[in-house]
Amino acid sequence: MNWFRRLDWRKSLKQAGFPVAEAESLLFGNLDVVNNEDAPWMLSKLANIYGHTYAIMLGAIPAVVTSDPDDDPTGPEVDVDRAVNIFGARGERWKRIRTLSSPALSTQNLKRLYPTAYDSIIKFMEGLRKDAVSQTPVDLHSTINTQCPISFCFSRFQRLAYDVISRCCLGRKESIQENDPNLALILKKFSANLSFHKYTNETFSWCIPELKGVFATYRNIMNRIYSAFGKPMDPFAQYAQNLKNLVESKTKSQECYDMLQFLKNAEETGWTDYIKENDKRIEMSKEIVLTIRFMSTAGFDTTSNTLAYLLHMLACKPEEQERLRAEIDSYDEINHDTIQQMQYLQWSIYEILRLIPHSSLSVFTTVNFYSILQSRRCVEDCQVNEFLFLRDTHIFFDTWTLHHDPDIWGSDAEEYRPSRFGDEKTVRQMQSWTPFGVGPRQCIGMRFALMELKTVICLILKQFRIRPIPGKEKVPFIGMKFPQLSATLIVHFTFEQSASLVTEQYTL
Template sequence: MMSFFAILLLLITLLLVYCCYSLYHAYGVLKRLGIPHPPITPFMGNGIEILKTSSTDFQEKWLAKCGKVFGYYLGTKVSIVVADLDILKEIMIKQSDKFVNSDAEPQIMIEIRRNNNMGSGLIFQKGEEWKRVRRIVTPTFSSKKLKLMMPLVEKGINSLCSVLEDINKKGQSVNIPKIYSQFTLETMLAVAFGSEVNLLKGEGSALSEAAAGFFTDLSEPLFIWEAIFDSYFPTLLKYLSALGARTLPLGKHMKVINDTSLSIIKSRREQSHNGDKREDFLQLLMDAEAPDDPENESSIKASRVLTDKQIVGLCFDFMLAGHDTTSSMLAFTSYLLAINPHEQEQLCQAIDDYYQENEGASLYDASQNIPYLDWVLHEALRLYPPGPTTARVCNETCTINGVTFLKGFRFDIPILKIHMSPEYWDQPEVFNPKRFSPEGKEGRNPQAYIPFGSGPRSCIGMRFALMEAKACLVSILRKYRFERSPDTQVPLKMVVAALQYPKDGIFIKIAKV
């Protein structure tokens, strides 16, 4: 009879053979589909290379080697990078029903939301529920509703200009991203949660501290490791995520945000009979109701409104998507204007001309009716898209232009790579707002410029973000100019991850007109 150790050795051997076969089979998916991919490391896939560099550097390297489509593995999970504009048009617009879902929400965030009974918002919502919630939320971003929220934005802008005045008097350069970060967080807290706190003046609250802490604790490597770990130990990952949700600061920040928001909603519902309502995103969601759906006449009222926990989830997503992206947009635009004084003067002249022709115009109207301002912001977003990459998930196996996407495949859209491609842009590294004039846009493939995504799943808060940024720049440039200083780094050293930001900040001077 076989000894115990012989049996144990046999079992270990069989287990190793099984693991090797499983890995061989898992790592053969892309090859079987004819999709090129980088060399893999067993168990990690291509995770080590991504962790050592960054996802965007990884994309750029292998797009150059493999062409406009290649695949890679995080653990054994398959992702496909697509830089082919014709395929992207099919994915994001023409066949978007087969790619309804965005990337999966990190497991730790799922656990944190579950602990707090917070809704999943819209960013990670899936399928029919995403469509339902999107129908309810979309009218909230109409021109009429945006205009209602403008006084809250103007209040934040006034505080910002007051801070810039103090900076100007000191005559020193300032790290402008830090100032804009405080401004946009202050504005988002006011608009999304009805919380009025002057962060620019050094004030604070439990909600503002929790929101600031949440952004500080976000980590892209954490999510990369989660994807790898999920390949082999999904059950263990859930236990670890549940533990982390209860012990890490991230969970504590979310609890403060959730509890404070629910308290505000409860208070407003109790006072609703007074007829005195705030015009902010939170209130608009409380009042929101989906329009009639001609395809579903039997829909009941309950399916056309939002629950309180969904409202909190949406407000959180609104803050999450609108804080860093808008502050980044403003910081990079200010930097580009500082190092391109000719374009800055053209913009200032366009602002002056508008007010000369429209004396007494509101800030909202001015921000929406100065074409050169649009061109400047779009060019800044081309050079420095806040999210250098975005992702979708295939929910129905299909073949597009010879590339097969299996159900469950994740695919990456390398926004920054597309925006900086000489194939679509002449001298892509040069700041040239006229690219976005009617003449400049003529003949250009629309998918070559996608800072907010494209199609039905594009960023729903895009119009608010642009309104806030444009109103902010109009107010500032009527009084001040951005100037290059000895501290201004040209070119900027960038850190590119889930978001991109300047490694050493952006130091510029604020000069009075």
């Protein structure tokens, strides 16, 4: 029956108006495309063949890939699984978790969190100054190799980003930017040693969704066996256990402003009516742990990658660096209010996120069967333009192709030009800029990420000039495993403190 269903889905997708991409295997379908470090480029090639909107098969699961911002057939659906986070939840349950989480990332609370983030960034700057004084080239995105203990090889930006998230999301009091054991666990999943295996438990879950529970049970049993014999368990499972211990040790308080505290204050132990609309309670053992795990892992790597690529771009384009520095130097103080006023700074960040939209570089994840970045699931049949989107079809937004489309961005779509977000920007372009997603489910941490990015860039350009290593000016985008690019992301920082710099003093 499984085989006939696949053939029936392919036929139904064609009848619904979608070109269906060819697949080498009826069993695996197009999983080789999305479960691949070169997924964004492979999807772009398929877009050139089949158009902006086309269908693929992920094992037995139908999916539509689109780089057309007008094709969005999503709607609400209740998700009844107990083990779900803010990203994986759907329907009324998602509304409840999102409503409970949003106050932690409101403008008012971001102002409260800003001194904590600023303190971590100042400690990061102290290390950067030491490298500048010694004229040591700075590797913006360190390669993790097997000859070096993992705790000493983290990208300095990954260490900073995770430190900020640990303090603002998890409530850690002190700054730890060296030898963080939780970061070590996460980087076993996000590292240069990451490999893309064709056949995994998750792969077969896509191929035989009826047995998804069996594969998940097998994975959990193996983790317990490894743990019983002192073998390393899955790093994400260990990280989740660490967070569970943290959640259980946390008490309700109105004096802390981290995200975990907001969720803990809404907790009601033993509550099971977790899909009720507009309820202000949250079930601890599953929702809080998985939500803070998602929040603490989703942001740190994308933030550090954005910082690395933007600084490298500024090093290679000194005229852009000087224009941005001039705007930053026009402000005596760097604080939450002044960074919101810097227009060219915002354009610069928008442009690097257009060129390198990190969410599009994470099309397929093994963390959760339904957790696919920039994706939706069609919950009822609906007609959008010439396409009939069928119920239960997954929708992938091909952000990379959309962000590099010359019909939208012009003939210089492959060039870094922040001024395109100035007066010349069009409504179509702003509708097509989707690094944080779109609509009600847009990334909940967008404002937090932009706040951190802006502050780091301001403090760096206030104190340093950045220049590239000769011969390392061009970044070859070769795949999702960003640390492989570290050889091209090495720059020199020259310490030139601006006379206008006034360091904010915060009492934590």
